[in-house]
Amino acid sequence: MGNRALITGITGQDGSYLAEHLLNENYEVYGLARWTSTSNEDRIEHVSDNIHIITGDLTDQTSLDRAIETADPDEVYHLGALSFVPESFTQPITTADVTGLGTTRMLEAIRRYNPDIRFYQAGTSEMFGNAPDERQSIDTRFYPRSPYGVSKLYAYWMTINYREAHDMYATNGILFNHESPRRGKQFVTRKITRAAARIALDKQDELRLGNLDAKRDWGHARDYVKAMHLMLQQDDPDDYVVGTGEHHTVRECARIAFDEVGLDWQEFVTIDEKYFRATEVDALKADPSRAKQKLKWEPKISFEEMIREMVQKDLADLQSNE
Known part of the structure; x- marks a missing residue:
């Protein structure tokens, strides 16, 4: 080839x-x-x-x-x-x-x-x-x-x-x-990490989210x-x-992101019904056994490591633009 x-x-x-x-x-x-x-x-x-x-x-x-x-x-x-x-x-x-x-x-x-x-x-x-x-x-x-x-x-x-x-x-x-620090700002993980960074820098007062209980397999x-x-x-x-074979809630994502900047997420997150989907998907979790067996592939970066990396990149970007 x-x-x-x-x-x-x-x-x-x-x-x-x-x-x-x-x-x-x-x-x-x-x-x-x-x-x-x-x-x-x-x-x-x-x-x-x-x-x-x-x-x-x-x-x-x-x-x-x-x-x-x-x-x-x-x-x-x-x-x-x-x-x-x-x-x-x-x-x-x-x-x-x-x-x-x-x-x-x-x-x-x-x-x-x-x-x-x-x-x-x-x-x-x-x-x-x-x-x-x-x-x-x-x-x-x-x-x-x-x-x-x-x-x-x-x-x-x-x-x-x-x-x-x-x-x-x-x-x-x-x-x-x-996800990653390169994720589009409209996607929920990046919306959360960017909001945590902006709130920590006094650039934003609150974060409005939809279904906090939605579970996804995030890598x-x-x-x-x-x-x-x-x-x-x-x-x-x-x-x-x-996938990772694990799933986490939107709530967990918010908790980790705000923790990375030393804040309690519950003080800043508001539920807004307009962010709920017309047809909701409640939970998704992968069975990646075939990929692991045949491709010899394994995920290396944990969910928490990823969210904290995203917050740090958002902080750095926001501070460099001041």
């Missing part, structure tokens, strides 16, 4: 960590990014001299065909999507087009150019939604509860269809929640991109669930 990779969504959290990891593995890295009038490359600025950016759009087949031809990759890591769950309820059609059909367009671009390219599809625990099992494995019944989850499920089955119909090396990684994105890479190094394609 060669060492050329194309990453869609390279400017996002996962894309930036994956680019770093692949560069450390001596890959030539290409990234697909949407054209914007203002820069959205903050997360990859530190490696920008070592990667090749190709502009394109997951809703435009021609641009994806061109990206595959330009990069001529051995591996494609398809991370690009509209991934903010609450927004998928207000933009269900766009979410389906970008997240669902965008995957099909990328698979079709690969099939037509070179079906030997290895393809990774970024799945999500949101595909399980209200699944009945206490822990979710690759054999758990899917029950998505958002347009985002439904769109990802379509992409999951399309990946399998291309694998079976066209004999392509196409694999799904169903990654449970993974660090830096760990999870290594699992993505390992999936495409196996002899045969397969599908994997990636």
Whole structure:
């Protein structure tokens, strides 16, 4: 196998960590990014001299065909999507087009150019939604509860269809929640850590949250991109669930974040019903046994370490901008 990779969504959290990891593995890295009038490359600025950016759009087949031809990759890591769950309820059609059909367009671009390219599809625990099992494995019944989850499920089955119909090396990684200091500010973990830092610096008075009892299996994105890479190094394609096998509540996240700045979270957090989902997912916890057994992958960074790291980065960023 060669060492050329194309990453869609390279400017996002996962894309930036994956680019770093692949560069450390001596890959030539290409990234697909949407054209914007203002820069959205903050997360990859530190490696920008070592990667090749190709502009394109997951809703435009021609641009994806061109990206595959330009990069001529051995591996494609398809991370690009509209991934903010609450927004998928207000933009269900766009979410389906970008997240669902965008995957099909990328698979079709690969099939037509070179079906030997290895393809990774970024799945999500949101595909399980209200699944009945206490822990979710690759054999758990899917029950998505958002347009985002439904769109990802379509992409999951399309990946399998291309694998079976066209004999392509196409694999799904169903990654449970993974966070980092590079997480978008609208996501709940980053919303909490940033608020804790801002309150500690007297820049904010309170934090408004929705369901404090929601439980998620949270890991660090830096760990999870290594699992993505390992999936495409196996002899045969397969599908994997990636997570820690533990879950934590939003309440725990708030407690740790505020503790990191020496504050009691209960004095600053207010429940606001507008942050509850239209269809709530109460608890998700991974069964990553297949990934651990076949990929020899293990998460290294604990939930508490991750939240404290995020708070410290938010503090540093806020103080440097004063």
